[in-house]
Amino acid sequence: MTQHAELDIGLIVAGHGRHYVVMTPEGREVICQPRGKKSQVVVGDRVRWQVTDSRGDAGVIEAMEPRRNLLYRQDEWKTKSFAANLDRLLVLVAAEPVFSESQLSRALIAAEEARIEVLILLNKVDLEPAASLARERLAPYRAMGYEVLEVALKARSEAGLKSADADPLRSHRDAALAMLTPRLAKGSTLVLGPSGTGKSTLVNLLVPQAQAATAEISTALNSGRHTTTHTRWYWLDGGREGALIDSPGFQEFGIQHIQRPDLAHWMPDLRAHLGHCRFANCSHTHEPDCGVLAALERGEIAANRYRIYQELGAELDRRG
Numbered sequence: 001m002t003q004h005a006e007l008d009i010g011l012i013v014a015g016h017g018r019h020y021v022v023m024t025p026e027g028r029e030v031i032c033q034p035r036g037k038k039s040q041v042v043v044g045d046r047v048r049w050q051v052t053d054s055r056g057d058a059g060v061i062e063a064m065e066p067r068r069n070l071l072y073r074q075d076e077w078k079t080k081s082f083a084a085n086l087d088r089l090l091v092l093v094a095a096e097p098v099f100s101e102s103q104l105s106r107a108l109i110a111a112e113e114a115r116i117e118v119l120i121l122l123n124k125v126d127l128e129p130a131a132s133l134a135r136e137r138l139a140p141y142r143a144m145g146y147e148v149l150e151v152a153l154k155a156r157s158e159a160g161l162k163s164a165d166a167d168p169l170r171s172h173r174d175a176a177l178a179m180l181t182p183r184l185a186k187g188s189t190l191v192l193g194p195s196g197t198g199k200s201t202l203v204n205l206l207v208p209q210a211q212a213a214t215a216e217i218s219t220a221l222n223s224g225r226h227t228t229t230h231t232r233w234y235w236l237d238g239g240r241e242g243a244l245i246d247s248p249g250f251q252e253f254g255i256q257h258i259q260r261p262d263l264a265h266w267m268p269d270l271r272a273h274l275g276h277c278r279f280a281n282c283s284h285t286h287e288p289d290c291g292v293l294a295a296l297e298r299g300e301i302a303a304n305r306y307r308i309y310q311e312l313g314a315e316l317d318r319r320g
């Protein structure tokens, strides 16, 4: 275990195939390949590595340091890691296109299970009436304890602005920056968001040098345009205290790694009513004297959320 302790430590900031970009504590980027055939390192991992060329810009990853957490999704066939050692998950949704509550809930469940704090960001609040509808759909999430922030990263009108402003686009953008900068200043934040929500806009706002950095990495890894579809770590400040991790979009957020009996526990609104069921192994679907069903009846659990619980529960029950 200690045999690699004397090697340099580095941070995985990007990866493409079997090539990784390792950042040294001084901020230098080195292209590394893992030693073994199978590599499980992901962006956010800290690794022990050593140089393999005389100029010191290529190396080999010898070992991975223990992880604090790992956010991943899992369907029937494969596991897909997002990133490791996360302090925060920022789930970006928008007034338009209408977001899938099921996908949102899946991401939140995976984050709960991995013990990662969540921030929900609603973009395009300049678009009414879509914004009001989205706000309504997010109300249960606020009520169950998630922080929900609203922004208009690229507003087309001055709707939603408190005072008339000569440049609504700029004032919305400045307001978003002022709101987000302090919240993301420390630790690593992974950004997840379905296509079209404004994820590129958000990353470019918070990391103005993102496009240049991505191009540079693509050249280094010789992967051309492909790297833009990969996960990438960006420092938010010169002191390297805060980081934003951009990740590619995905179709389905599989949560096959969640244990069926724990499902309700990872849903804070359901969790609040656990411990009051007649049966210790209650599935909260059909049992008499179920605390969750009683709470649903009393309107203390949103109908949509309970429907999502049923769907996800059935999905986990089908697992072979």
Ligand SMILES: Nc1nc2c(ncn2[C@@H]2O[C@H](COP(=O)(O)OP(=O)(O)OP(=O)(O)O)[C@@H](O)[C@H]2O)c(=O)[nH]1
Pocket (backbone or CB within 6 Å): 123, 124, 125, 126, 127, 151, 152, 153, 154, 155, 156, 193, 194, 195, 196, 197, 198, 199, 200, 201, 202, 249
């Ligand atoms: N009205 C409005 N439009 C916005 C806002 N933010 C972003 N958009 C628009 O939404 C569209 C998607 O923004 P992008 O930043 O490209 O979104 P993305 O999530 O990276 O999308 P993909 O590239 O498809 O993954 C663009 O046409 C933006 O101009 C906003 O606050 N209000």
Ligand SMILES: [Zn+2]
Pocket (backbone or CB within 6 Å): 277, 278, 282, 283, 284, 285, 287, 289, 290, 291, 292, 293
């Ligand atoms: Zn129950």
